[in-house]
Amino acid sequence: MTRKEFLQRLHRKSGRPFYEAGGWLALFFGLMAVSLLAWENGFWPVSVVCWLVQAHIGHANLLAFHEAAHYLLHRDRRLNELQGLVIGSLILTPLSAYRWVHNMHHTHLGTLRDSELWPFVDPAVPRWKRLLTAFAELFLGFFFTPLVFLRGVLVADRMPRSTARRLVGEYALCVALWAVILGAVASLGIWEYFLVGYFVPSLIAGNMQTLRQYTEHMGLLGHDVPSTTRTVIDPTLAGRVLSATMLHIDQHGPHHLYSKIPHHNLAEATPVVYEKELREPEGANVFRSYAAAIWDMVKSLGNPRVGGQWLGERKPVAVAVPQAAAEAA
16 A cells, blocks of 8 residues: 555544544533532542543543544534534634634644734734733633634634624524523522533633643744644553543644544554654654653743744745645545
8 A cells, every 4th residue: 555545544534533522522521410419518629530530521522623623523514513513612612713713723834824823923922912822821721712713713814705604603602502501500500510510620621722732833933844843652551542532633743734634543644644753853843752742842931932933934834735625525
């Protein structure tokens, strides 16, 4: 089998991510019941443990949402969009908004047009504003990240009318859903249960989402995918389990180069896609553990930046097939 044929096989979609995401969602709410039961009976340490596990599962659901944005959650487009709409409404970020901004991220990685990584890609933004944004995203991601994507669609140019209409409808759906949820919580007087069972783990999950995104790109001042992304290839059992529960998004360079490969095939694709980079891992930002990748990112947070434009780099970024062009696939 040739390299091209091998990669074509790995692009095949299935229903596996859809059912995995459903399982993650069910497990999240199952743990919520355990957390509330423990809280009600005074076993708050059990609730704290549940929060941490729920947060990791909630993060996995956010990654499933990312799969939906790439049309990879299910081969049936209708099921893909349905689950994406549900998750997006719960996290205050409509699927179409995330898809539009994330497409700009893939197409213009680390450049001024990468609205998902704004303001860190813009040398005109002062350091204090970038530091304030990083703090807000890292500690209040549940609230702040939806604003990043809202800004991304508001500053968009040449957006098709059909996309704009869908965005309006999906934002209306978010507002309606949360009006119902908060109205029910208020009328039933169950704010404590809402905060303990849903809000706290969701807040942590949002912060984990930011930590993961920053680990993928923050502080990298390159001009192509290997020099603007961090990829983790951890051969240990713990590393492989962590990668699987993160839907292999830690293998981020290969994802950017082949964004239409379903997550469960990324581990198989990486040695082929990143063959050259694995021979020279330092220049390609390849790490042997996720902790090492995080630490490399943390060292850059004093002056958060992304992209070669900070160094006057003018070379084009190598990107995968643009999402908009792949929608018909």
